[in-house]
Amino acid sequence: MKDGPDIARIAALIGDPARANILTALMGGKALTATELASEAGVTPQTASGHLARLDEGGLVRIRKQGRHKYVTLGSDAVAGVLEALMGLSAGTGHLRTRTGPRDSALRQARVCYNHLAGDRGVQMFDALTAQGVLTMSGDDVALTASGADFAVGFGIDLDALARRRAPLCRACLDWSERRTHLAGSLGRAMLDRMFVLGWARRDPDSRAVHFTPPGARAFDAAFARP
Template identity: 70%
Template sequence: MKDGPDIARIAALIGDPARANILTALMSGRALTATELAAEAGVTPQTASSHLARLRDGGLIAEAKQGRHKYLRLASPDVAQVLEALMGLAAGQGQLRTRPGPKDPELRQARVCYNHLAGDRGTQMYDSLVTRGFLRAEGEALGLTEAGAAFVEAFGIDHAALARGRSALCRPCLDWSERRSHLAGSLGRAMLQRIGEIGWARRIEGTRIVRFSPQGLRDFDATFPSTSVQIAPQVRPD
């Protein structure tokens, strides 16, 4: 068929190795400079500039200016969701990077997927919320139940403010390492932010790793158990 969206154009943009490395670097959710992205892609600044222009024209990245500096970021959460799904597909087909190292186990345990929690801890949180009836499927979408809204409020998140926002509140995102869903949307973003605020975990600079403290991991497991038993959030005072 010749009608419908042109997926070949988007696939060609993502399919170039240098551009794929640039997009993967932006999965951290942070805006980076062209120089930083050239280093991530392993190309010269001039070559990176050409790749960035193509990604920008294709709607996959956006530019932000701060003073005299320009920063690049992913254009939208939809782009991040597609990239994470492609990572899962590549992993399932055995298309893995050839430079494994100490960071790999940490990335699989907990990492940032654009602006929400992914990895083993991300899928654990998602499964716990679904099993306990806090999240439920609404057609092809994902919704927060009344009990879920109360849980979110008890966890220290303003559910009403999130619900008024323009972004989708809850959205499943296929996790590339777990091959199961983790929680995206404005609630997924707020959950990750709250986990940092209460000191359970912190972002590791220059990586996508989210590193939990021993106590934070215990609190996380108590708050998001993989069980049907409903347990009150274990949140320490701010």
């Protein structure tokens, strides 16, 4: 088909190993410098700069200059969703770059997917919220119910502030390790941020892993009991 979206161009941008490593590193949700991304990709800073220019032109990343440094983030939530789906497809078809180890185990348990909770705990939270009637899902569409709004406010979420954002409130995101849905969108981001504020969990400074404290894990399981 000659008309329509040019998926081959996007696939080519993602398909280069160095660019794939750069995009994967940005899935942690943090803005990284070109030097940091060069290290993640295993290339020279000059080569990384060229890759970043192509990714920026393709709309897959955003580059912001602040002082002497340029900071890079993913271009949008949609880019993050595509990358997470590709990770799921790769894992499901056996295309893994490393053997499963302790670090992989931590990532499978709980991790940041761009800006929301993923992994086993992310899926547990989504299943619990659906079972409790906080969320409804029809096809790929996720919505917050009226009683769910009360739950969110009680959890400490400012729904009025979220409504003023351009991002969708709720979005389904396919988890690459669990092959099931977890919660994305501005509500998913706010839920994870709230867990950090409550002291339930902390970010691993060297990876996308999220580590729950023993009291935090108990509080999480009480709030989001498995159906």
